[in-house]
Amino acid sequence: MGYCVKPLAQITIVFGRRLLTFFVHLARIAKFFRDTLYWLLLAPWRGRSVRWGATVVQMVRMGVDSLPIVAVITFFVGLIIAMQSAYQLQRFGATIYVADLVGVSITRELGPLITAILLAGRSGSAIAAEIGTMKVGEELDALQTMALNPVGFLVVPRTLAMAIVLPCLTVLADLFGILGGLVLGAVSLDIPVITYINETTQAILLKDFLTGLTKSVIFAVIIVQVGAYQGFSVEGGAQGVGKATTTAVVTSIFLIILADLIFTALLFSTG
Amino acid sequence: MSKAIIQIRDLHTRYGEHEILKGITLDIFPNETFVILGRSGCGKSTLMRHMIGLQKPDQGSVFVKGIDLLSAGEKEREQMLKKIGVLFQGSALFNSMTIGDNVALPLREHTRLEKSTVDIMTRLKLDLVGLSGFETFMPAQLSGGMRKRAALARALTMDPDILFCDEPSAGLDPIVAVGIDHLILKLKKAFKMTIVIVTHELASVFLIADRIALLHDGHVVFLGDKAAFKKDGNPVVRQFIERLPDSEPLDGSKYLQTLIGDSFHGI
Secondary structure, X not given: OHHHHHHHHHHHHHHHHHHHHHHHHHHHHHHHHHHHHHHHHHHHHHOOOOOHHHHHHHHHHHOHXXXXXXXXXXXXXXXXXXXXXXXXXXXXXXXXXXXXXXXXXXXXXXXXXXXXXXXXXXXXXXXXXXXXXXXXXXXXXXXXXXXXXXXXXXXXXXXXXXXXXXXXXXXXXXXXXXXXXXXXXXXXXXXXXXXXXXXXXXXXXXXXXXXXXXXXXXXXXXXXXXXXXHHHOOOOHHHHXXXXXHHHHHXXXXXXXXXXXXXXXXXXHHO | OOOOOEEEEEEEEEEOOEEEEEEEEEEEOOOOEEEEEEOOOOOHHHHHHHHOOOOXXXXXXXXXXXXXXXXXXXXXXXXXXXXXXXXXXXXXXXXOOXXXXXXXXXXXXXXXXXXXXXXXXHHHHHHHOOOOOOOOOOHHHOOHHHHHHHHHHHHHOOOOOXXXXXXXXXXOOHHHHHHHHHXXXXXXXXXXXXXXXXXXXXXXXXXXXXXXXXXXXXXXXXXXEXXXXXXXXXXXXXXXXXXXXXXXXXXXXXXXXXXXXXXXXXX
C-alpha cells in the first residue's frame, strides 16, 4: 500500500513546487508591472517628473540604431513572401495579387511581429543585461539609498522609449516589406510599379495598418517589462546576468507570439 | 549624552534556515564615528543594509533619526534618504555615466539648482576627495582606490548627516586603504557627521573609530571605545586583536565521519 502512495506523493510534491514557483513569479511580475504603471502614470502628478533626457537616449539606442537591421530584414521578408505567393498564383495567372498578399500579411502581421522579435533580441536582452549588471554591482542599491526608485529611474524611460519607437519602426517595416514585394513584382513578374502600388493601396485597409500599430505598442510593453524584470531578479554574478538575458529573450518572444495570437483571435471572432 | 541618531532594537534576520543576526540592540549617537567590526560572514554588512533601509528585518526595528525607514511614508522616507550617504563595498558607481555625472546625479534629481551651480558643487566634492579634473572620466578608466574616492564624493553630494561605509578599504592595497581612512578622518573633522563604518581591518579601526561594536555569531560581543577594546578580555576580542587563527579541534572519529559521510553508517 505504502509503495503505491509514494510515487504519487513524489509527483504531487514536484508538480506542486513547480506550480508554486510559477505563481510566485506571476505575483512578482504583477507587482513589477504595477510599480511601472505607478511611476509612469501617477508619480509625475506627485512632483516626480519622467526622465525625458534618458528616454531620448534610449529611443536613439533602441530605435535609430535598429533602423538598418529592421529595414533590411523586412525587405527580405517582403521578397520572400512575394516569391512564395507568386509561385502559387502563377498557376492561375493571377500574379497581380502578389501585391495584395504581401501588403496585407506585412501590415497586419509580419511587420509588427518581426520588428518586435528583432527588438526583443536586440534591446530586450540589452535591458536585462544592463539592469542585471547594475544589480550585481550594487548600483540598484545605490539608486535606492539616493532616494531614486530603480523602477522610476530605469524602467519608465525604457518603457516610454520602446512604446514610442516600436510603432515607428513598425511603420518602417511595413514600408520596406511592401518595397520588397514591389521589387520582385517589378523585376521578375513584370508588374508595372504604378499598378503594383495601386493594387497594394486598394488591398490594405487603414484598419489593418492601425491594428498592426496597436499590437506593436503591446509588444513594446512586453519586451521592456520582461527584460527589466529578468534584470532585477539576477542573482549571483556574471552567470546570473547571462541566464537572465537568455530567459528575457526567450520569454519575451514567447509572450509576444502569445499576445499576438490572443489579439488576432479577438479580432477574428469579432469580425 | 544626546539622543541616539540610530536606534537598533532586538534585530533578527534569517537567510532561510540560517539565522544571521540574533537580536542586535545598538545605539549610535550624533557626530560619532562608529565602527562595526566582525569577521567575514558575521552579518555586519547585513546589519548595515538594515540601517539604510535596503533589507527588512524578520523581527525587531531600526530607527534612523526616529524614523523607521521601512514603515515610513514615501515622502518621509525620501527626505530621510536624501540626508544619508552610502559608500558601497564595490563603489557602486554607475558605469554608464562619467564620474562627474555620478556625483552630480543626486543634485540633478533632487534639487532645482542651475546647471552651473551643480557643476561647481560637483567639482567641489571631487576636489574634496582629491579627484579634481576627473569629471569626464568613466568609472572603468579609474583605479580601485580612485573609484572608492569618487563613490565617497557621490555619497557626500547631498551633504548627508550620516555617512555609511561598507568595507571602505576592501580590495585596496594598504597604502591606498590608509589614504581612504585619512580621507574619512578629514571629513569627520571638516563636517559634523555621524559616520558608521563596517569593516574587518583592525588598523583602520584604531585610526578612525570613536566607538567599536564587535559582531560575532549574530551577537554584539563587545561595545565600547578603542582603549577598552584593546584591554578587553573576551576571547573573541583577543582573537581579533592578536590575529589568532581558529583553533582546529582534533577529533579523529568525527573528522573521519565528515569525510566518509553517511555511507558507512552500517559498519
